[in-house]
Amino acid sequence: MSTLTPSILDLANEIQLATETIHAYLQDNSLLPLSFSSDAFPFFPGTGPRSVDPFPKPSGSVQNARRDLRQACETLLQLIMTPADHLIWNFACAHDSSACLQYVYRFRIADAVPVLGDISYADLAKKAGVDQGQCTRILRMIMTQNYFHEAKPGHVGHTAGSKLLQTLKDTVGYVIEETFPSASSIGGTVKRYGASGERNETAWNVAHGKELPIFEYFEQDPIRMTRFLGHMDNLGSNEAYNIEYLTRGYDWKGLGKGTVVDVGGSTGHASFAIARVAPELDFVVQDLKNVTEGAKKRAEDHKNERVVFEVHDFLQPQTITGASVYLLRFICHDYSDKIASKILGNLIPAMASNSKIVIMDGIVPGPHTVTKFEERIMRTMDMEMMLNFNAVERDLESWKALFAKVHRRLRLLQVVTPPGSAQSIMELAMEHH
Numbered sequence: 001m002s003t004l005t006p007s008i009l010d011l012a013n014e015i016q017l018a019t020e021t022i023h024a025y026l027q028d029n030s031l032l033p034l035s036f037s038s039d040a041f042p043f044f045p046g047t048g049p050r051s052v053d054p055f056p057k058p059s060g061s062v063q064n065a066r067r068d069l070r071q072a073c074e075t076l077l078q079l080i081m082t083p084a085d086h087l088i089w090n091f092a093c094a095h096d097s098s099a100c101l102q103y104v105y106r107f108r109i110a111d112a113v114p115v116l117g118d119i120s121y122a123d124l125a126k127k128a129g130v131d132q133g134q135c136t137r138i139l140r141m142i143m144t145q146n147y148f149h150e151a152k153p154g155h156v157g158h159t160a161g162s163k164l165l166q167t168l169k170d171t172v173g174y175v176i177e178e179t180f181p182s183a184s185s186i187g188g189t190v191k192r193y194g195a196s197g198e199r200n201e202t203a204w205n206v207a208h209g210k211e212l213p214i215f216e217y218f219e220q221d222p223i224r225m226t227r228f229l230g231h232m233d234n235l236g237s238n239e240a241y242n243i244e245y246l247t248r249g250y251d252w253k254g255l256g257k258g259t260v261v262d263v264g265g266s267t268g269h270a271s272f273a274i275a276r277v278a279p280e281l282d283f284v285v286q287d288l289k290n291v292t293e294g295a296k297k298r299a300e301d302h303k304n305e306r307v308v309f310e311v312h313d314f315l316q317p318q319t320i321t322g323a324s325v326y327l328l329r330f331i332c333h334d335y336s337d338k339i340a341s342k343i344l345g346n347l348i349p350a351m352a353s354n355s356k357i358v359i360m361d362g363i364v365p366g367p368h369t370v371t372k373f374e375e376r377i378m379r380t381m382d383m384e385m386m387l388n389f390n391a392v393e394r395d396l397e398s399w400k401a402l403f404a405k406v407h408r409r410l411r412l413l414q415v416v417t418p419p420g421s422a423q424s425i426m427e428l429a430m431e432h433h
């Protein structure tokens, strides 16, 4: 049970103990200190994407210390700020950071700052084609959160965080150019449409003045679609949404020979990752036409003959029958129950007696079962779903209610939530008499 009056001394002690655990872990493993420096590793050692993280995975106790430390620091900070200051400066004015981020993204400021060394505000403004005074003010604002730093008076250099604005450009761009306008339209959208579950009555539709649902619109706008695909790839490298939770959290190898249909599989990054751990499986990645064409081009770099791409609209009946698994990662959460049940229902006639549906999506935890910090990651995703898709992150009861709507013989066989993962794996099959 959470208390509304935590002891600041208890919090400080918790912070001290957890910090010692993390410090000992870094020292014992001869790891560099955590740092904002531009050459610092931007992930906690051992938790970044495999391709860039050579460090051993931290133990459960180190990860628990990190989790508790984040929560305790946040709670202590908020108490010390007082409700009055926190409301005004942190909560009500959160959009100011988003405004700065939009400026930095749109005018490619992170690209114009050298990776090594620094640049004067005057040269930076010239290079980016922006006003020097405005650029300086905006950068000085986000420097208060350790994005960029003033290396010497009047000169800007990167920090580890601002360098990520380049590597995670698609994620920043998607959030700041698609969702940030949607967020500011929620009031008007609800006035106009109420709590609509329709795909084209979202805050995104209102903010961007579009008639089509977001994915159908992206099909016609290759630049915005490519950015979205890049965002999904990036998310697979994020600590809470790492694709490894999918490859390790389900016995893919145990399926032996068979086909996995990756429904709405985008660039196929989930299929490629599973293919590495399950050598006997073949994969068909299905998506909309232009996404599929883009995905095929991207896949040329890491060709794998066992992964093929196919155009398929998941709002239509599934055409591949008898697959071992129909995988839906990050799909059902994009839709209201009315549409998600149609997508799942389209799979049922294609399933053989041993076919499974594997859904990987968030399951919103019950109150007080995880830290507020962890819960907020899922609720941030829930807001994203509400604003751009009129969709929802479900708790377990809501998932069960959705499955019951799809077919009376559809059974949830198991739910696995790998430690650290913001998503769970749900395995379903049809019960046969």
Ligand SMILES: C[S@@+](CC[C@H](N)C(=O)[O-])C[C@H]1O[C@@H](n2cnc3c(N)ncnc32)[C@H](O)[C@@H]1O
Pocket: 215, 232, 233, 263, 264, 265, 266, 267, 270, 286, 287, 288, 291, 312, 313, 314, 315, 328, 329, 330, 331, 334
């Ligand atoms: C949130 S992304 C998830 C992608 C991927 N499964 C993953 O885990 O990264 C949703 C995907 O569904 C695709 N999609 C949207 N509407 C679709 C439809 N009607 N038929 C097939 N795919 C669709 C989108 O193009 C996008 O690639």
